Amino acid sequence: AQSVTQLDSHVSVSEGTPVLLRCNYSSSYSPSLFWYVQHPNKGLQLLLKYTSAATLVKGINGFEAEFKKSETSFHLTKPSAHMSDAAEYFCVVSGGGYSTLTFGKGTMLLVSP
């Protein structure tokens, strides 16, 4: 069984300040972990993925995430927020073997000028 918990439903930041979106996961297997972003009225876009290689994963648009097995966390960060980062972000886990993706409930990122 696998599950994912996104700890914040909404995060508000000012443009130019750091972004932290928190995610904890549970998986019976060595997981693959993903972050997706969804802009209004659009589909989901893959930001980055972790698949048991380096624990610090760099993605598109300056985002990165660190896999911490001891904390079962996969938090998403960005040093400096941009207005275009305002969107909903989904943390996703996939377990071993035949396994579909399990999505978190999403975190809405609001960026103010």
Next chain:
Amino acid sequence: ETGVTQTPRHLVMGMTNKKSLKCEQHLGHNAMYWYKQSAKKPLELMFVYNFKEQTENNSVPSRFSPECPNSSHLFLHLHTLQPEDSALYLCASSRRTAGGGNEQFFGPGTRLTVL
């Protein structure tokens, strides 16, 4: 066209209508998925197809009928829907369903409204 495309982008239908949603992927993937995204609810996986064979059906009501004629095309046939079926329906594809290459690529979705 590149990536995953979905048509129509918007659909309004009555409860007695029959309509179909279409998804096409141009990525050479072998697996395709239908998801339902409702307001304030997590993304719900509906169906999974792997090499044209349905491998997962998450207790979806029979008023939703999927069809996968080949690895590039996926349809969702709709009939006698209920207002609570109004949602964004997302199609996705991936190279595999598990292991490396199972990251999914999503289409833009079809916004469905049932009156």
